[in-house]
Amino acid sequence: MTKTFIKHSWAEPYKIKMVELLHMTTKEERVPAIKEAGYNTFLLKSKDVYIDLLTDSGTSAMSDEQWAGMMVGDEAYAGSENFYHLEDAIKKYYGYKYIIPTHQGRGAENIISRIMIKPGDVIPGNMYFTTTRLHQELAGGTFADVIIDEAHDPDNLFPFKGNVNLEKLETLINITGADKIPYLSIATAVNMAGGQPISMENLKQLRKLSDKYGIKIIHDMTRVAENAYFIQQKENGYSGKSIAEIVFEICSYTDGATMSAKKDALVNIGGFLAMNDEKIYEEARNLVVVYEGLHTYGGLAGRDMEAMAIGIAESVNDDHIRARIGQVEYLGHKLNDSGIPVVMPIGGHGVFLNAKKFLPHITRSNYPAQTLAAEIYIDSGVRSMERGIVSAGRDKVSGKENAPELELVRLTIPRRVYTQAHMDVIAESIESVFANRENIKGLKMLYEPKYLRFFQARFEKL
Amino acid sequence: MSYKTIFEPFKIKSVEPIYVTTEEQRKEYLKNAFNNPFLLESDQVMIDLLTDSGTSAMSANQWAGMMRGDESYAGARSWKNMHKVIKDLTGYHHILPTHQGRAAERILYTLLGGKGKTFISNTHFDTTRANIEYTGAEAIDIPVPESLHAKLIHPFKGNMDVEKLEEIIKEKGPENIGCVILTVTNNSGGGQPVSMQNAKDINFICKKYDVKFFLDCCRIAENSYFIKHREKEYENKTYKEIAQEMFSLADGAIMSLKKDGLVNMGGFLGIEDEKLSEKCSSLLIITEGFTTYGGLSGRDMEAIAIGLVEIFDADYLLYRIKSTAYLGEHLDKMGIPLMLPIGGHAVYIDSKELYPHIPVDQYPGQALVCELFLKGGIRAVEIGSVMFGKYTDKHKLIPASMELVRLAIPRRVYTQSHLEYVIEVFEKILENKNNVKGMEITFETLFLRHFTAHFKQL
Numbered sequence: 001m002t003k004t005f006i007k008h009s010w011a012e013p014y015k016i017k018m019v020e021l022l023h024m025t026t027k028e029e030r031v032p033a034i035k036e037a038g039y040n041t042f043l044l045k046s047k048d049v050y051i052d053l054l055t056d057s058g059t060s061a062m063s064d065e066q067w068a069g070m071m072v073g074d075e076a077y078a079g080s081e082n083f084y085h086l087e088d089a090i091k092k093y094y095g096y097k098y099i100i101p102t103h104q105g106r107g108a109e110n111i112i113s114r115i116m117i118k119p120g121d122v123i124p125g126n127m128y129f130t131t132t133r134l135h136q137e138l139a140g141g142t143f144a145d146v147i148i149d150e151a152h153d154p155d156n157l158f159p160f161k162g163n164v165n166l167e168k169l170e171t172l173i174n175i176t177g178a179d180k181i182p183y184l185s186i187a188t189a190v191n192m193a194g195g196q197p198i199s200m201e202n203l204k205q206l207r208k209l210s211d212k213y214g215i216k217i218i219h220d221m222t223r224v225a226e227n228a229y230f231i232q233q234k235e236n237g238y239s240g241k242s243i244a245e246i247v248f249e250i251c252s253y254t255d256g257a258t259m260s261a262k263k264d265a266l267v268n269i270g271g272f273l274a275m276n277d278e279k280i281y282e283e284a285r286n287l288v289v290v291y292e293g294l295h296t297y298g299g300l301a302g303r304d305m306e307a308m309a310i311g312i313a314e315s316v317n318d319d320h321i322r323a324r325i326g327q328v329e330y331l332g333h334k335l336n337d338s339g340i341p342v343v344m345p346i347g348g349h350g351v352f353l354n355a356k357k358f359l360p361h362i363t364r365s366n367y368p369a370q371t372l373a374a375e376i377y378i379d380s381g382v383r384s385m386e387r388g389i390v391s392a393g394r395d396k397v398s399g400k401e402n403a404p405e406l407e408l409v410r411l412t413i414p415r416r417v418y419t420q421a422h423m424d425v426i427a428e429s430i431e432s433v434f435a436n437r438e439n440i441k442g443l444k445m446l447y448e449p450k451y452l453r454f455f456q457a458r459f460e461k462l
Numbered sequence: 463m464s465y466k467t468i469f470e471p472f473k474i475k476s477v478e479p480i481y482v483t484t485e486e487q488r489k490e491y492l493k494n495a496f497n498n499p500f501l502l503e504s505d506q507v508m509i510d511l512l513t514d515s516g517t518s519a520m521s522a523n524q525w526a527g528m529m530r531g532d533e534s535y536a537g538a539r540s541w542k543n544m545h546k547v548i549k550d551l552t553g554y555h556h557i558l559p560t561h562q563g564r565a566a567e568r569i570l571y572t573l574l575g576g577k578g579k580t581f582i583s584n585t586h587f588d589t590t591r592a593n594i595e596y597t598g599a600e601a602i603d604i605p606v607p608e609s610l611h612a613k614l615i616h617p618f619k620g621n622m623d624v625e626k627l628e629e630i631i632k633e634k635g636p637e638n639i640g641c642v643i644l645t646v647t648n649n650s651g652g653g654q655p656v657s658m659q660n661a662k663d664i665n666f667i668c669k670k671y672d673v674k675f676f677l678d679c680c681r682i683a684e685n686s687y688f689i690k691h692r693e694k695e696y697e698n699k700t701y702k703e704i705a706q707e708m709f710s711l712a713d714g715a716i717m718s719l720k721k722d723g724l725v726n727m728g729g730f731l732g733i734e735d736e737k738l739s740e741k742c743s744s745l746l747i748i749t750e751g752f753t754t755y756g757g758l759s760g761r762d763m764e765a766i767a768i769g770l771v772e773i774f775d776a777d778y779l780l781y782r783i784k785s786t787a788y789l790g791e792h793l794d795k796m797g798i799p800l801m802l803p804i805g806g807h808a809v810y811i812d813s814k815e816l817y818p819h820i821p822v823d824q825y826p827g828q829a830l831v832c833e834l835f836l837k838g839g840i841r842a843v844e845i846g847s848v849m850f851g852k853y854t855d856k857h858k859l860i861p862a863s864m865e866l867v868r869l870a871i872p873r874r875v876y877t878q879s880h881l882e883y884v885i886e887v888f889e890k891i892l893e894n895k896n897n898v899k900g901m902e903i904t905f906e907t908l909f910l911r912h913f914t915a916h917f918k919q920l
Contacts, residue, residue, distance in 0.1 A: 018529070042752070045542070046534035055535045058759065070528075071476070075726045076504030077513045078913075079495075084503070103561040103750075103757045110749050134748060268533045269759035285914065286907045290592055291568065291749065292561075294500070294913050299561045301516070301726040304759070451744045455752055 010326020013319040014416065017064050023047050025381050038458025039374045039443055041383050050381030051422055052414070056349045058104075058262035058269060059414035063314060066266065066307040073303025082305040083296040086272075089309040093244060093316055094221070094251045096274035098281035100288050101298030101305060105222060105260025108273035109135040110291060112218060112258055115283045116182040117141040124172055125185035126164050127151060127192045130391060130452055132185060132220060132258075137396055141182070144172055151193040152405035154343040154354045159234040161196035161345075162189065162227070166205055178213040188250060189223035189230075192387060194408065195328075195347020197230035200238065200249065207253040216277075219254035222263040226348030229321045244316040256280065263349065266311035266415055270304050324348075328413050331423045338431050343408065350412035353430070355388060359440060364389055364403055366442025370459060372409045372433070375440055380429035385410045390445075391454040468784045471777040472874060475522050480508055483839050496916035497832050497901060499841045508839030509880055510872070514807045515680075516562075516720035516727060517872035521772060524724070524765040531761025536752055540760040543767040544730075551702070551770060552709040554732035556739035558746050559756030559763065563680055563718025564589040566731035569745045570716060571640065573738065574674065575599040579640040582630055583678075584622040585609075585650040588849055590643065590678065592909050599640055602630060609651045610863060612801045612812045617692040618657040619803075620648030620685075622664060631671050641674035646685040646708070650845055652866065653681070653805025655688035658696060658708060665711040674735075677715040682708065683722045683773040684806030687783050702774040714738075721807070724769030724873060727762050782806070785881065786871055792885045796892065801866060808870040813846065816891075817898055822847055822861040824900025828917055830867045830891070833898055838887030843868050848903075849912045 025033070025048055037043035041054060052059065062070075074080040083101065090099045102108045109132055117123065119140030125132075126147040133143045146169040150158040164186070173181060186206065190196050210217050228246035231238050238246060251257065256275030261267050273288075275281055285295045293299035300308075314320060325348055332346030341357035355369035362368040369388035376382050388407035395402055411426065433440075443459040483491075483506065495501035504510065510517070520528075532538040541559065548557050560566040567590055575581070575597030586594065586601045594601040604626040608616040622644060631639055644664055646656045661677075668675040679685075686704040689696050696704055709715060713735065719728035731746075733739040743753050751757035758766075772778065783806055790804030793811070801810035813826040820826040827844035834840045843849075846865035854860060869884070905916035 042536045045537040045539075046532055047537075047539055049534070049537075052534055057535060059533050059535065072478075073726070074478075074504050075517050076507065076510055077515060077517065078500040079503040079506075081503065081505055103565075106749060106751070107757075131748070138748070268531070268761070269757070286909060289910045289913055290589075290596060291565070293564070299565070299727070299757070301762070303726070449744060452747050455747055456743075 010323045010330065012323050012416070013317075014063070022050060024050060027378065030378050030381055034374050034377050038446065039370065039461065040457055040459060041373050041377055041385060042455050043458070044377070044383060048381070049383045051418060051426060052383050053350070053411045053426070054383045054385050056263055056412040056414050057260065058267070059417060060266045060268070061414075061416040062266060062268070062307060062311070065314075066310045069306035069310045070303040073301060073306055075302045077297070078294060079296055080302040080305065082302040082309065085309040086305045089312045090272065090274055093247060093312050094257070094274065095248050096251065096257060097276045098274065098278065100273045100281070100284050100295055101300050102271045102273060102288065102292050103299035104262060104269060105258055105271040106131045106135070107292050107299065108258035108271050111273055111284050111287050112256070113139040113141070114287060115280060118182070121180055121182050122172070122176045123182065123185050124169055126162055126187055126198060127190050129187065129191055129220065130454070134451060136185070143185075146172060147190065147193065151190065151196060154194070154341070154352075154406060154408075157344055159197075159230065159345060160199040160202065161193055162187070162198035163202040164198070164206055166202075166209060170209060173213050173215070178215055181215050183216040183218045183255070184210055185220060186217055186254065187220035188227035189348045191223070192406070194343035194352040194406075195223070195226070195349045197227040197348070199235050200231050200246070201235065203250060203253045216255040217253065219251065219257040221251070221257040222260040223349055224250055225264045225315045225321055226325060228316070229325050229348065243318050243321050247316050261308045261311065264315045265308055266315055267304065267308045270300050270308045272298070324415055327420070327423065330420065331411070331413070331426060334423070334427045335430060338427070338434075340430055340434050343406075350410050352387070353409040353411065354407070355409050356407045358434065359437060361438070362440070362442040364407065366444070366462060367459070368442065369407045369409045371440060371443050374443070375433050376409070376430060379433050380425065382426055382429055385412065386454060390457060393453055468781055468788060468878065469777070470781055470877070471775070472521070481505055483508060485836060488836050488839055492832060492835055496905070497828070497919060498915055498917055499831055499835055499843070500913050502835070502841065507835075507841045509876065509884060510841045511869040511884070512841045512843050514721060514870040514872050515718065516725075517875060518724045518726070519872070519874040520724065520726070520765060520769070523772075524768045527764035527768045528761040531759060531764045533760040535755070537754055538760045538763070540763040540767070541754040544763040547767045547770045548730055548732065551705060552715060552732045553706065554709070554714060554734055556733045556736065558731045558733070558739070558742055558753060559758055560729040560731060560746065560750050561757035562720060562727060563716060563729040564593065565750050565757065566716045566729045567593045569742050569750075570676070570731055571599070572597055572745060573741050574640040578638060580630070580634045580638055581640040581643060582627060583643040584620060584645055584648050584656065586643065587645060587649050587678070588910060588912070591850075594640070596909065604630070605648065605651050609648070609654060612799065612815070612864070615803055617688070617803075618655055618660060620646065620651055620654035620656040621660040622656070624660065624663045624667060627664065628667050631667070631673060636671040636673050639673045641676050642668055643676050643678050644712070645678040647681045647688070647806050649681070650850070652801035652810045653808045655685045655692070655806065657693055658689050658704070659693065661708050661711045675712045677709065677712045678717075679709070679715045680718040680721040681807055682717075683779060684783065686774075687779045688806065700774070701776065701779055705774070719766050719769070722773045723766050724773050725762065725765045728758055728766045782873065785878070788878070789869065789871070789881045789884060793888055796885070796888060798888055798892070808868045810845070811867045811869070812864065813867050814865040816895060819896070820898070820900040822865060823859045824902065824920060825917075826900065827865045827867045828901045829898050832901070832919075833891060833894070834887065837890045837894070838884070840884060840887055843870070844912065848915065
């Protein structure tokens, strides 16, 4: 265990303009609250939660500029001015030619999957994500994981654990046939691997390979700016480049993107589908009307498109990203230094606890990560999320539980919301659960929904 | 209040500028929008009567609610507030939030629809029909016959033809009916109200054949106003009580909150049946969002909770219905052919009668919409053969039953002097009516073509 020295301050490049009061609870209140929620942190009421690390999605604090933008929301049904601002921001910072706003990221995933995937297709990607894979499957496709093996090892210190294994990918293309692969689904800052980045070099190689076989690359870009920060810090030749330049370069190696703007782009709601191909754009424009809304609002209020346009610009600011990831690393290193098993290196949007090592006495079938998330809540009111066997769901053919290598609890840090003192409280609480780990018992699943079971499954204590 | 003036029960707290344009500029804008006002940029428009959907001015109280929005991903306070208000209003067991009305429609109709199924409505709205047809099912409109005569005065022209309803159920077989949808008020049929008696009759027939009955209730407060003033036994009930009674007659409801929810974004699906609601929840999570936010931000849910209460205020509803009637009555007096009586949220113009020289396959409604923009910077919407027309196998147009143009009035946004400006523009429209030419479609899509089609003047 080595002490980590943090080189430069990550002090926030903002001050607080408005606050939301937190509700403090006692252990006597939390024990029945989590029981009532079926030991699923998703089902807790937010009033019973003290520090909410369930997700970094849609939970950011907006800037005063964004709030001002909310007031100039143009709510005209068609041709809203805010749409054009959004379009300009996406072209300027990401470089995609055509855009379609959607109410959130999964709206964009739904549309692109329906347009591009035919039954029997295979979609290779750098690790699955829950909603992305589900949309691919509902369109008749199958997801194939081509991430490098290092990604599945929580202790491996490789700096770009989001990379694609190019040999594995090429073999897959040769076996499946390029015509059965509608696109490569490439995420920046791979969520399920612990927020791990993909390198620019790997992206360049991917572009070459996909050009060779005539396959498109669709970029899941929800945390592209955080990925860019790791490239700036760790990849040769990028230390002198700005986050904005790196983000633009990343996008340039892809043909289109789905974006949940609820993460990097600092808004509470919104997303988009972007692409360079005019034909796909036309099909998407027709489909978006059925699912989301007219193509100049896509199911978003004008004000939310405005906040997104401003948020995109703020998200590629170097100081913002340094403070953002600095805070996540602060918590991660603090836990690591206390001997708590966390996924290393620390990712961009959260700290991932290795539940297999944290609770080695609880078997996989008794859901160690789900158990750990519930225990942390009981200890301090901190809400985290299971990312392991419960999230992975069942195999669509055999019906057996998918058991991914990683059994993690995600402590996701909302952007610009919590302070260093909050990070200290979180660390203290996890240390106290760790000290008491031998007395913790596993869970049994009582209710299991068919799709995306982690959202609504219910458990009881053994 | 016994004064003639329509009193606006609010004052202005925040304003948004309107840019005044010349006819020359507007000609250019319209050309760039391929003669389809849906494709105009909104700051090119002076008075935007395209829709009353999502265009309301929120109250100071709603804006304060926006600041209190709880953006937690799961179990947010704002959802609790929204849920409580909707539950109290509708009484339904299961309430699912959606990002807007069409998402609720898509979820419900995907589950109830499919090839071989039939949906029956007083009149399906454009997105409703698209959602149903997209599943492979058919959508049949059975408005009462009175509704097809624009000039005929009848208090409830939005009613469904209940005799026909029974015939169709018998003919198709109850098991093949996706559901019966009662749209209140009946938007495509001129914003005309539906009587409580009609809802009771539909309830009776649906119960008799064990067919599901859903309300599409995005303007239910406006409908309640008409029931209170036109259906004797309801004169002493509050608007909310009337709405509650109507909800109690159906098995569930779909609502776009962008209308009578007084918000810019939001919708919900209310369902009695537990099994159906579980299936709907699964679909909701896949395409909309988790069951406690459904693709809405916390602040929007907070604004909904407040808006759904404000909408039933008696002074507000009086102002709302009377100001729509004010515009309608003035146009009627001038000799503009209208759908009568004036509905709740909009004034509907019979463009076929205004422009008898333009045949329906040259879209007289689209011609009027363009003319309104050119002459006055007013944006309206065609509700006729562009929106609802179909083609035969030989690409010949099967026209819609009426060629209407809708002037939809956003809630709490425009003042009486804006409405007087609109009336003035119509004087110009009348002067120039014989010079107006028909339109031809040069580009269109398979579904919902009116949103994106391009037109050429003939």
